[in-house]
Amino acid sequence: MKLQHHLGGIENLGPVNTDTRVFVEPWEKRIFGIHTVMMAESVHLAEARHAYPVAQLPTTFGNTWTWASLRTGAEDMQPFEYFKYRYYEKWLGGIAQFFVDQGYITAQELAEKSAHYLRQPDAALPDKPNAALGAQIDAYLLNGDSGYNELDTAARFKVGDTVRIADPEAVDHTRLPGYLRSKKGTVDVVYPGAFSYFVSTGVDGIGQPMPVYRIAFDAADLWGPGKSEAHTTIYADLYEAYVDAVN
Template structure:
């Protein structure tokens, strides 16, 4: 979550959109459906806690695709482009680039298909998913891909501890909001068990399953007393890799 993604407290970014619609345009529903189907077919589900028959699934999609994949694509955008495009336009760009990079389709083929459907908006779309894939999508939507693991050791911190958020080296994808780096808060809760993320973030620190904490921050500690409403608390769920003892 780099600068352009978690922008709490940054000024002069223009008016805030108050549009509460989940989908502002009909085509956005299709993008969401494509992403969901890719997650349900993701090769990593062969080793998920719930036993999915991924290896026997009749599909040509053989890659890993998770929320992390989608977010990594968006975070790789040039910041000015990020602010220019709508939410699902960013999804569309990231998904399309993934299919090109992974070799499922060439950039030229994608341009050709795009031009065809722009010129023929009523043309028939590719076949619908087969019955086995439909069943897999339904199962995934109901059971998901849990990141929960049984505990192996006691968490480093306990409820009530004062902690300081780490400032790790920037990486392609992180689960640490930028505005919390180096901020001090108090552990509000320690979630039972350990939790993993979809991918390792490398030197950022999130890899093997680890405890997760709910940390409470005084808003003034983050944005300063002049830019915060009094008596306001912000809560963040943080992997243990991002939490340090307060000095």
Template sequence: MKLQHSLGGLQNLGPVNVETRVFVEPWEKRIFGIHTVMMAESTHLSDALPEYPIDTLPTTFKNTWTWASLRTGAEGMQPFEYFKYRYYEKWLMGISQFFVDQGYLCADELAKKTDYYRGNPAAPMPEQPCPEIKTQINAYLTKGDSGLHNLEETPRFAKGAVVRIADPEAVDHTRLPGYLRNKLGTIEVVYPGAFSYFVSTGPDGIGAPMPVYRVAFKAEDIWGKGKSEPNTTIYADLFEAYLESSN
């Protein structure tokens, strides 16, 4: 996770936003809906659990779109630009750029549509009802998709083992918080089964299904006594690729 997604221990970042509402503005619900529809039509569901009828779904969307796609786009933003925008504004920019990059529409067409709806905010949105797609979306919202697999090999680490967190090569997207790199932790839970991620992270190490562990860290071991409340434990669920023997 790059700087803007790995803020643990950083100081002088300004006031903390304590807003508890999931959606602050009405348009944010639509952005979440667009993302959900894209995931429900994504080609990655052809290999997901449970099974979905992707091959016969009557949609023109023929790409893979997952949480990893959304996060990679956000993490690719210049940090100072990233902090300027609201949460769902970043979603909107990432989704819009994806559709342009993949050729579903051009930048000029997007700009014209934007200008039109700014000038006509009450204009109806385009709608193309499709019962099959609505059924697929409802099924996806209910069942989701799982990266859980049968574990074919014994996990490398057992509960109670002390491990050192790896420091893999920096990549476009990682599931390892930066502040945990090279730190020592203790295995609290070995989750049953093996887990895969939506995409391979390449040299970062996430690809084939592997065990996942809950690792406990003393806050003072991460940030030092002067920046930590006493008797505080930090927990992180980590792929096995991110763990090394402490010896």
């Protein structure tokens, strides 16, 4: 994961935006909606715990699209480009590039459609309501796509254990925040069951289902007492692949 995706503890980055609104501009809701529809039509739902009629959906979408797909699209951005755009602009860039890469639309067609709506922002958008897709989206929003699994063996750690966070080889995508690497923490919760991620991260360690822990860190242990408020605890949910025993 490149620099721009885990900035915790890095100095001189300027003021933090504390705006609590989920959507700042109306168009951001549409980008979120596009992403949600893509996930609700994704072929990976055929293997979800909740039964979805993926093969019967009236759609031409035939790919897997998950949160991992969205994040990978943003992480592929050149860092200087990344900082130029708003949050949902990054989403739009990743989604648009995905459709071009998968052959749903050409780059030229995308440019032409974009130019059309820039010239005519009030022009009608395609509207093809479909009851079956609507029902699928509703079901997905209610049931999700997580894969809960029973543990074959006991979790390695228990509540109260002091652990050290791993420092695996850098890969294209990780679920380990950079500022937690090699830090000590305390197991606060051992979540029941086992969990996998949408894609394997390879040498990073996420693949087959495994336990997930909530680890507590003293903020001063992460960033130093001079850069942390006293008596502040940072919590992180981490896959077991990222958690090591303290030697």
